[in-house]
Amino acid sequence: MKKSLVLSLAVVGSLMFTACAADNSEGDPADTEANNNAAGEGNEESADDAEGDGDEEAAAPAGDQTLIFARGGDSVSLDYASVTDGESSRVTEQMFESLLSFEEDSFEIGPGLAEDWEMHDDGLRYVFTLREGVTFHDGTEFNAEAVKTNFERWADPDHEFHFGDEGYAYAVYGTQFGGFVGDEGHVIDEINVLGDYEVEFVLNNQLGSFLQNMGMSYFSMTSPAALEEYGPEINENPVGTGPFQFVSWSRDDSIVLEKYEDYWQEDLPKLDQVIFQVIPDNSARLTALRSGEIDIMDGLNPDDLEALEGEEGITTFERTTNNIGYLGFNGDKEPFDDPELRRALNHAIDKETLIELLYAGNAEPAKNLIPPDYLGYNDEIEPYEYDPELAQQMLEDAGYEGLEFDLWTMPVARPYMPDPERAAEVMQANFEDIGVTANIVSMEWATYLEQTEAGEHDVYMLGWSGTNGDPDYFFGNLLHSDAIPGGNRDFYRNDEVDELLDQAKVSIDEDERTELYMEAQEIIHEDAPMIPLVHSIPVLAGSDRVQNYVPHPSTSEPLTEVELSE
Amino acid sequence: MFAYTIRRLLMLIPVLIGMSLITFSIIHLIPGNPALTILGQQATPAAVAQLEEQLGLNEPYFVQYTDYMLGLLQGDLGQSLRTNTAISGDIWPFLAATIELTIFAMVFAVIVGVNAGIISAWKQNSLFDYTAMIIALIGVSMPIFWLGLMQQWVFAQELGWLPAFGRANPRDPVETVTHFYLIDTLLSGRLDQFSIAFQHLILPGIALGTIPMAIIARMTRSSMLEVLRSDYIRTVQAKGIHQLSIVYRHGFKNAVIPVLTVVGLQTGTLLGGAILTETIFSWPGIGRYVFDAIGNRDYPVIQSGILIIATMFVFINLIVDLLYSFIDPRIKY
Numbered sequence: 001m002k003k004s005l006v007l008s009l010a011v012v013g014s015l016m017f018t019a020c021a022a023d024n025s026e027g028d029p030a031d032t033e034a035n036n037n038a039a040g041e042g043n044e045e046s047a048d049d050a051e052g053d054g055d056e057e058a059a060a061p062a063g064d065q066t067l068i069f070a071r072g073g074d075s076v077s078l079d080y081a082s083v084t085d086g087e088s089s090r091v092t093e094q095m096f097e098s099l100l101s102f103e104e105d106s107f108e109i110g111p112g113l114a115e116d117w118e119m120h121d122d123g124l125r126y127v128f129t130l131r132e133g134v135t136f137h138d139g140t141e142f143n144a145e146a147v148k149t150n151f152e153r154w155a156d157p158d159h160e161f162h163f164g165d166e167g168y169a170y171a172v173y174g175t176q177f178g179g180f181v182g183d184e185g186h187v188i189d190e191i192n193v194l195g196d197y198e199v200e201f202v203l204n205n206q207l208g209s210f211l212q213n214m215g216m217s218y219f220s221m222t223s224p225a226a227l228e229e230y231g232p233e234i235n236e237n238p239v240g241t242g243p244f245q246f247v248s249w250s251r252d253d254s255i256v257l258e259k260y261e262d263y264w265q266e267d268l269p270k271l272d273q274v275i276f277q278v279i280p281d282n283s284a285r286l287t288a289l290r291s292g293e294i295d296i297m298d299g300l301n302p303d304d305l306e307a308l309e310g311e312e313g314i315t316t317f318e319r320t321t322n323n324i325g326y327l328g329f330n331g332d333k334e335p336f337d338d339p340e341l342r343r344a345l346n347h348a349i350d351k352e353t354l355i356e357l358l359y360a361g362n363a364e365p366a367k368n369l370i371p372p373d374y375l376g377y378n379d380e381i382e383p384y385e386y387d388p389e390l391a392q393q394m395l396e397d398a399g400y401e402g403l404e405f406d407l408w409t410m411p412v413a414r415p416y417m418p419d420p421e422r423a424a425e426v427m428q429a430n431f432e433d434i435g436v437t438a439n440i441v442s443m444e445w446a447t448y449l450e451q452t453e454a455g456e457h458d459v460y461m462l463g464w465s466g467t468n469g470d471p472d473y474f475f476g477n478l479l480h481s482d483a484i485p486g487g488n489r490d491f492y493r494n495d496e497v498d499e500l501l502d503q504a505k506v507s508i509d510e511d512e513r514t515e516l517y518m519e520a521q522e523i524i525h526e527d528a529p530m531i532p533l534v535h536s537i538p539v540l541a542g543s544d545r546v547q548n549y550v551p552h553p554s555t556s557e558p559l560t561e562v563e564l565s566e
Numbered sequence: 567m568f569a570y571t572i573r574r575l576l577m578l579i580p581v582l583i584g585m586s587l588i589t590f591s592i593i594h595l596i597p598g599n600p601a602l603t604i605l606g607q608q609a610t611p612a613a614v615a616q617l618e619e620q621l622g623l624n625e626p627y628f629v630q631y632t633d634y635m636l637g638l639l640q641g642d643l644g645q646s647l648r649t650n651t652a653i654s655g656d657i658w659p660f661l662a663a664t665i666e667l668t669i670f671a672m673v674f675a676v677i678v679g680v681n682a683g684i685i686s687a688w689k690q691n692s693l694f695d696y697t698a699m700i701i702a703l704i705g706v707s708m709p710i711f712w713l714g715l716m717q718q719w720v721f722a723q724e725l726g727w728l729p730a731f732g733r734a735n736p737r738d739p740v741e742t743v744t745h746f747y748l749i750d751t752l753l754s755g756r757l758d759q760f761s762i763a764f765q766h767l768i769l770p771g772i773a774l775g776t777i778p779m780a781i782i783a784r785m786t787r788s789s790m791l792e793v794l795r796s797d798y799i800r801t802v803q804a805k806g807i808h809q810l811s812i813v814y815r816h817g818f819k820n821a822v823i824p825v826l827t828v829v830g831l832q833t834g835t836l837l838g839g840a841i842l843t844e845t846i847f848s849w850p851g852i853g854r855y856v857f858d859a860i861g862n863r864d865y866p867v868i869q870s871g872i873l874i875i876a877t878m879f880v881f882i883n884l885i886v887d888l889l890y891s892f893i894d895p896r897i898k899y
Contacts, residue, residue, distance in 0.1 A: 066737050
């Protein structure tokens with residue numbers, strides 16, 4: 001009896017104590033300078049805020065420029081070049097800058113850490129003129145040597161900062177620049193420091209996407225002094241030139257960044273602090289937004305979008321589409337090696353209904369692999385219209401009756417496929433309408449990727465998101481025969497297409513590239529290695545206090561200009 | 567009792583070796599390749615092969631296993647394949663988060679569950695008894711994610727009383743020393759932060775404590791009913807001792823052993839990490855840590871995480887066993 005009595009007393013006591021403590025913090029505004037609103041946030045709201053809508057104001061009074069960005073998963077590393085996940089670059093984008101930068105809502109390149117750049121010798125030599133007076137967060141100066149160190153670190157497995165033995169791998173560098181030092185396809189031959197603020201890249205081969213690559217967040221500049229100081233622990237000690245600098249990281253919870261006072265752009269950034277908060281559950285994240293605990297949330301369920309329309313205090317942001325969701329066929333397996341069958345099945349899918357049901361209208365039906373505003377997008381292509389009767393007729397003509405296959409369904413939601421299971425059900429019904437039986441199968445994600453790469457599947461669902469706005473990133477990874485085994489899970493092999501893609505990849509003439517890609521798309525359309533489903537438009541939601549926030553199609557955008565209004 | 571404790575601790579060794587063998591075999595048997603998940607969908611096969619070699623994943627299983635166990639003997643939990651950081655450094659904050667939440671949830675579960683069970687047994691077939699047992703039945707069968715979402719909706723969104731996510735206010739991070747936020751905030755003398763951290767514990771703590779609470783209530787009730795029917799209780803009643811004292815002092819003391827067993831098992835389970843609660847309330851605990859590692863095939867993290875969870879489970883149950891003889895001197899080891 002005594003024990004439980006003591007325990008109950010202790011709990012009652014601590015509750016009372018909590019209440020008192022909370023009162024104190026509320027009544028004592030001189031707590032801390034920067035975070036004075038923070039203490040007792042929950043209590044302030046409880047005070048008498050019954051309307052519910054005014055919560056945000058109570059949570060963060062005017063003048064406080066701390067933005068909380070909530071997302072579904074944590075960053076893997078803060079060393080951007082050694083990881084590939086979007087959650088990592090979303091954060092590093094705030095702390096690091098590349099030689100070039102993208103327009104705020106497109107992949108149009110402009111000056112970044114380089115003020116000016118010139119191409120020589122038909123694209124075999126590029127000279128960048130760097131911005132002067134830029135410093136890293138550790139106070140050291142940004143110059144041509146720093147550029148050289150960074151690029152050589154990724155390219156050269158023997159470089160002192162490569163950290164290969166510690167498990168570092170620079171996959172994106174390898175994909176974008178044709179491998180590493182010593183590899184046959186490696187494009188960058190040498191990097192020469194011409195002066196303190198002038199650096200030259202000499203290439204072995206032309207590379208159509210070279211300048212585009214220079215804008216990617218994967219190729220940002222880290223302080224060489226920090227690489228020296230932290231060594232392989234650089235992944236937890238990021239030091240760049242960007243608008244915000246690193247404060248703390250508590251894994252699976254939050255990453256705190258603060259304004260870099262010596263940032264080279266006058267009067268920027270406008271925010272004092274940015275916090276990336278992990279909230280794994282989509283509904284919980286929305287609740288946190290509605291209660292005013294966070295300012296922007298990623299990963300809004302399309303279903304919730306309608307409910308948010310017209311809700312006071314909340315606004316939505318659309319990200320320009322930069323992806324493709326598709327249904328692919330395994331071209332190595334019978335009967336999917338028959339293009340006539342693949343074309344017939346292309347007519348079976350009702351993309352409009354899919355978009356209505358699963359994307360709440362926030363998607364465009366796809367007819368090509370690349371998103372519509374990409375270089376070389378072929379708008380002349382006549383899409384395979386939804387026409388079940390035609391599909392059935394075509395199947396009969398080709399002699400496929402009672403066709404049955406496994407429809408591999410992704411186990412995880414992705415921006416291009418927010419609810420794979422329901423999508424599979426919709427398509428299953430579409431197939432049933434033409435007398436085709438699709439059995440939905442699903443497995444865990446890592447297994448799914450491995451098995452589809454190995455060609456175990458019949459028909460599978462997957463998608464792709466762009467990172468540098470270059471069409472080669474889609475075509476080269478998904479439909480070139482070199483990407484077998486790899487991203488080409490359709491096992492699509494067409495020498496003509498390979499040839500066109502190879503030419504387009506190295507060409508530096510935009511018109512020529514456009515033409516080559518246009519032609520490739522015609523052949524691909526005819527061969528129909530996949531059913532292009534949709535280009536989705538990811539939607540984010542946020543408090544209407546958030547100003548100047550423009551989501552970038554690459555999924556990571558600098559929050560330099562963002563501010564919070566009253 | 568000392569010899570018993572030593573014997574139990576020695577038994578831990580084969581248990582852990584067995585655990586590690588099973589974990590190791592299972593994670594290597596399931597398909598999925600860590601190098602592939604690290605490099606992402608767009609990785610080239612050459613890059614995957616190279617990374618596998620770097621990570622030592624193409625060594626024979628036996629070599630990989632002995633390497634891992636040798637490291638473990640030297641107190642090295644290994645390094646995460648995904649983040650390239652030492653697990654021994656990474657794991658503590660997750661563990662502390664889970665322990666803090668578990669303690670809170672169990673304190674809630676024990677106080678409410680034990681008292682509800684005692685009163686139900688005492689006033690058997692009363693309105694209180696029926697209500698409490700119906701609530702307990704609902705509690706046992708409640709889907710935790712649903713309860714959590716409802717709590718968030720009511721208390722965070724509609725009423726705005728309690729925070730919906732995390733362990734502290736992200737705008738005002740806690741200075742961490744022990745990673746137990748209630749202790750850290752007191753150490754830094756921030757009572758305001760202490761209160762915030764406490765508020766963050768309430769919703770997830772109740773969500774997590776609901777099932778154990780219900781189980782404890784039912785166990786306490788049945789155990790108490792048995793004791794209250796026994797002869798010595800009638801004797802005590804005959805002596806005219808106060809009801810409250812009969813029930814709590816004389817009755818409960820003899821009914822506590824099975825309750826304690828349940829409490830121990832439940833605590834052990836919760837310490838293993840409650841993925842649903844941790845996910846809904848964005849609680850950075852050990853469950854999510856290991857769960858994410860499984861998805862990414864981060865072998866060393868899975869192995870070390872499961873070993874630590876298993877060790878804690880064994881320890882909790884050892885403590886419970888030792889408590890038996892403390893509570894009931896008739897039990898001797």
